[in-house]
Amino acid sequence: MEKKPKMVSMSKRRRTVNIISYITLALISIVWILPFIFLLLKSFDVGNPGVTGYVFPEQWGFDNYIYLFSAETNFLQWYFNTFIIALFVCVIQTAMQFMMSYVLSRFRFKLRKPLMNIMLVLGMFPGFLTMIVLYQILKTFGLTGDNAVPGLILVYCASSGMGYYVSKGFLDTLPKSLDEAALVDGATRAQIFIKVILPLCKPILIYTVLTSFMGPWGDFVFAYTVSLGSQAGMNVAAGLNSWLSAANIGAHFAHFCAGGVIVAIPVMVLFLFLQKYYVEGVTGGAVKG
Amino acid sequence: MARVKITNVKKIYSGNVVAVHDFNLDIADKEFIVFVGPSGCGKSTTLRMVAGLEDISEGTVEIDGEVVNDLQPKDRHISMVFQNYALYPHLTVYENMAFPLRLDKNIRHYELSEEERAADEKKLAELQKDPVKNAKKIAQVEEELEKGKAVKGYTNDQIYEKVTSAAKVLGITQYLTRKPKALSGGQRQRVAIGRAMVKDCKVFLMDEPLSNLDAKLRNQMRAEIILLRKRINTTFIYVTHDQTEAMTLGDRIVCMKDGYIMQVGTPTELFDMPANLFVAQFIGAPMMNTIKTNLYSKGGKYFVKVFGHELEVTGEKGEMLKKRNTPDREINLGVRPEHITFARDKGSNSFPVTIEVNEMMGSEYHLHVVTEDGTKLVVRIPTINLSESEREGMVMGNKINVTFEGKAMHFFDLETERNILVDQENAPEIK
Numbered sequence: 001m002e003k004k005p006k007m008v009s010m011s012k013r014r015r016t017v018n019i020i021s022y023i024t025l026a027l028i029s030i031v032w033i034l035p036f037i038f039l040l041l042k043s044f045d046v047g048n049p050g051v052t053g054y055v056f057p058e059q060w061g062f063d064n065y066i067y068l069f070s071a072e073t074n075f076l077q078w079y080f081n082t083f084i085i086a087l088f089v090c091v092i093q094t095a096m097q098f099m100m101s102y103v104l105s106r107f108r109f110k111l112r113k114p115l116m117n118i119m120l121v122l123g124m125f126p127g128f129l130t131m132i133v134l135y136q137i138l139k140t141f142g143l144t145g146d147n148a149v150p151g152l153i154l155v156y157c158a159s160s161g162m163g164y165y166v167s168k169g170f171l172d173t174l175p176k177s178l179d180e181a182a183l184v185d186g187a188t189r190a191q192i193f194i195k196v197i198l199p200l201c202k203p204i205l206i207y208t209v210l211t212s213f214m215g216p217w218g219d220f221v222f223a224y225t226v227s228l229g230s231q232a233g234m235n236v237a238a239g240l241n242s243w244l245s246a247a248n249i250g251a252h253f254a255h256f257c258a259g260g261v262i263v264a265i266p267v268m269v270l271f272l273f274l275q276k277y278y279v280e281g282v283t284g285g286a287v288k289g
Numbered sequence: 290m291a292r293v294k295i296t297n298v299k300k301i302y303s304g305n306v307v308a309v310h311d312f313n314l315d316i317a318d319k320e321f322i323v324f325v326g327p328s329g330c331g332k333s334t335t336l337r338m339v340a341g342l343e344d345i346s347e348g349t350v351e352i353d354g355e356v357v358n359d360l361q362p363k364d365r366h367i368s369m370v371f372q373n374y375a376l377y378p379h380l381t382v383y384e385n386m387a388f389p390l391r392l393d394k395n396i397r398h399y400e401l402s403e404e405e406r407a408a409d410e411k412k413l414a415e416l417q418k419d420p421v422k423n424a425k426k427i428a429q430v431e432e433e434l435e436k437g438k439a440v441k442g443y444t445n446d447q448i449y450e451k452v453t454s455a456a457k458v459l460g461i462t463q464y465l466t467r468k469p470k471a472l473s474g475g476q477r478q479r480v481a482i483g484r485a486m487v488k489d490c491k492v493f494l495m496d497e498p499l500s501n502l503d504a505k506l507r508n509q510m511r512a513e514i515i516l517l518r519k520r521i522n523t524t525f526i527y528v529t530h531d532q533t534e535a536m537t538l539g540d541r542i543v544c545m546k547d548g549y550i551m552q553v554g555t556p557t558e559l560f561d562m563p564a565n566l567f568v569a570q571f572i573g574a575p576m577m578n579t580i581k582t583n584l585y586s587k588g589g590k591y592f593v594k595v596f597g598h599e600l601e602v603t604g605e606k607g608e609m610l611k612k613r614n615t616p617d618r619e620i621n622l623g624v625r626p627e628h629i630t631f632a633r634d635k636g637s638n639s640f641p642v643t644i645e646v647n648e649m650m651g652s653e654y655h656l657h658v659v660t661e662d663g664t665k666l667v668v669r670i671p672t673i674n675l676s677e678s679e680r681e682g683m684v685m686g687n688k689i690n691v692t693f694e695g696k697a698m699h700f701f702d703l704e705t706e707r708n709i710l711v712d713q714e715n716a717p718e719i720k
Contacts, residue, residue, distance in 0.1 A: 180375065181369070181376075181377075182377075182388070183341075184342075184362045184367060184368065184389075185488070186363035196377055
C-alpha cells in the first residue's frame with residue numbers, strides 16, 4: 001500500500017510559526033526597552049544618586065527633576081541651547097532640503113546627475129571624519145566654546161541639502177503636469193513650489209521636520225567637540241555627559257537619568273502630535289485615479 | 290483670438306533625437322486645428338512647444354503676430370487642458386478654477402462711473418492750480434479719465450462671477466465646494482476645461498483631453514467640446530491619437546508621423562484624398578485595404594486589374610487620371626472597407642472571397658476575408674439590407690461575393706507610398 005504523505009494542517013503550522021516569531025519579537029523588545037525602563041525608574045530614585053545594583057528604587061521622589069531646574073546646575077542653559085539649535089536647524093534644513101529636492105526632481109540641467117553622484121559619494125563618508133577640520137574652521141571664526149550655538153547651527157545646516165533623497169522620491173511621484181498646469185495658469189516657479197507642491201507634500205514635510213529636529217536634538221559628538229566644555233555653549237547631550245565622568249557619576253547618575261527623560265519629552269510630544277499626518281495621503285484626485 | 294504661425298519648428302532632444310522635423314503651419318484666427326497621429330509622432334511635443342513647456346530647438350512660433358519662442362507660458366496668453374486633468378488636489382473645484390485668476394496681476398482698465406468721472410474732474414481742476422508741483426498726480430488723473438480706472442488683477446467678486454458662470458456652462462456648479470478627489474473622471478475633466486476657460490486666452494490648447502475617459506463619456510464630452518468651441522470662439526489646437534475625434538472636431542487636421550507632417554487638410558480632404566498611404570490607413574476604421582496591381586489606360590479610360598477582373602476607374606478619380614495623362618504603371622490600390630459591397634449575384638465585377646473572421650458590430654459586419662489569390666481584405670457590410678439567410682451565411686469559412694466601384698479607388702505609388710493624384714513636391718520621405 002502506498003504510504004500516505006504526512007500532512008500538517010495549515011492552521012497548525014501557522015500557529016507554530018506565529019508562536020516562534022512572537023517569542024523572538026518579545027525577547028528583542030525586552031532587550032530594547034530595558035535601558036529605557038531602567039532610566040525612567042532610576043530618575044525617580046532619591047535614595048542613591050550613584051550607580052546602583054537594583055532596578056526598582058527604594059525611595060521614590062521627584063528630587064532629581066527638581067534638582068535639574070534648580071540654580072545648582074546649568075541644565076536649563078543646556079536645554080535652551082539645544083532647543084535653539086534644533087529649532088533653527090529644523091527650519092533651515094527643511095527649507096533647504098525641500099528646495100533641493102524640488103530642483104533635482106523638476107529641473108534638468110547639465111550638472112544634475114554629477115551633482116547627485118557627488119553627494120551620494122560624499123554621504124558615504126562618516127560625518128565625524130570632518131570633525132577636526134570643522135572645528136578648526138569654526139575656531140577661526142570664533143564659533144567654538146561659549147559661541148558654540150551659532151557654530152553648531154552652521155555645521156548642522158551646511159550639509160542639509162544632501163538629505164534630499166526621501167523628499168525627492170516623494171516629489172517624483174507628484175505628476176509633472178501639475179507644475180505645467182500652474183505654469184500655464186501664470187504661476188512662477190516659486191509660486192508653484194509654495195502654492196501647489198508644498199501643500200501636497202504634507203506627509204513628507206512632517207517627516208523632514210521631525211528628522212531635522214531630531215538630528216541636532218540628540219547629537220553628542222559634534223556638540224561635545226565644538227562646545228569644548230563651555231557651560232554656555234554645551235547642548236544637553238554634552239552637558240549630561242559631563243555628569244558621567246568618573247568624578248561626577250557617583251553624585252549625578254540619577255540626575256543624568258532624569259535629564260534623559262526630560263530630553264525625550266519634546267520629541268515624544270512632537271511625534272504624537274504629527275503622527276497622523278504620516279498616514280494621510282493627499283495626492284488623490286490630482287490625476288486620473 | 291489669434292492667428293498662430295509655426296515656422297520651420299524643430300525639436301531636437303539630447304543625443305540628436307529629432308522629435309519634430311521642420312513643422313510649418315499657419316493656423317487662422319478662431320480655427321479648430323487637430324494634431325493627430327500615432328503615439329510618438331511628435332504631436333504633443335509640438336503642442337507643448339506652442340505652450341512654452343518645451344524649448345523650441347529651431348524655428349519660430351508666433352501667436353498674434355508676436356514671436357513667443359522666449360516667452361514664459363504665462364506670457365503667451367494660452368490656456369491648456371491636460372490629458373490627466375492636472376487639477377490641484379488640495380484645492381476645491383472653485384479654487385482650482387480661480388487659480389489662474391488669482392495669479393493674474395495684469396492691470397486692466399474699467400470704465401469710470403458718472404460720479405467717479407465727476408470726482409476726477411473736480412480733483413483735476415484742484416490740482417491744476419499748481420501744475421508744477423502736482424505734475425505727477427495730474428498725469429495720473431488724466432490717464433484715469435482717458436483709459437478708465439486701472440485695477441490690478443481681479444477682485445474677489447470678479448473671480449466669483451467668472452468661476453460661477455464657467456461652472457454653469459459646464460454643469461459643475463454643484464461640485465464647486467468639492468475636492469477633485471471626490472469627482473468622477475468626466476467631472477474632473479470638466480473642471481480642467483473650466484479652469485482653462487476662465488482665463489482670457491488667445492489660444493486654447495488641449496492635449497488628449499478625452500483619452501482618460503471611457504468610451505461613452507468620451508462621445509458625450511466630444512459633443513460638449515463642439516458646443517464649447519462655439520461658445521468660447523477662439524483658436525483651438527487639439528491633440529489626439531483618435532481619428533474619430535480628429536474627424537469630428539477639426540476644421541483642419543494635421544496628420545503626423547515620426548515628427549513629420551503627413552498631410553494638412555479638412556477632414557473631408559483627408560478622407561477623400563489622402564496624400565499618402567499612411568494618412569489613408571490612419572483615417573477611417575477599419576484600415577483601408579491595399580491591393581498591389583496595375584493601372585492602365587485603354588481607349589481613353591483607366592482600368593485596374595483586380596482578382597482577374599478589369600475594373601474601370603470612374604468618377605472624379607477617373608477624370609483626374611485622364612487630365613494628368615497618367616502613364617500605365619504598377620500601383621498600390623487602396624479601397625476602404627466600407628466601399629467594398631456585398632454582391633448578391635455573381636456579376637461580372639464581383640469576386641469570391643472566403644470569410645476568415647466575422648466581427649458583428651450591431652449595425653454592420655466587419656468581415657476579414659481572403660480572396661482566391663490569398664490577398665486579405667476587410668469588408669464592412671451593413672446588416673440592415675441583409676436577409677435572414679444572408680446573415681446566416683456570414684460565418685467563418687463561408688464564401689461570399691463582393692465588389693467595389695471605380696469611384697472608390699485610391700492610387701498610391703509602390704515605392705514612395707504617395708497618392709499619385711496629389712501633387713507633393715516638398716513632401717517628406719515616408720519610411
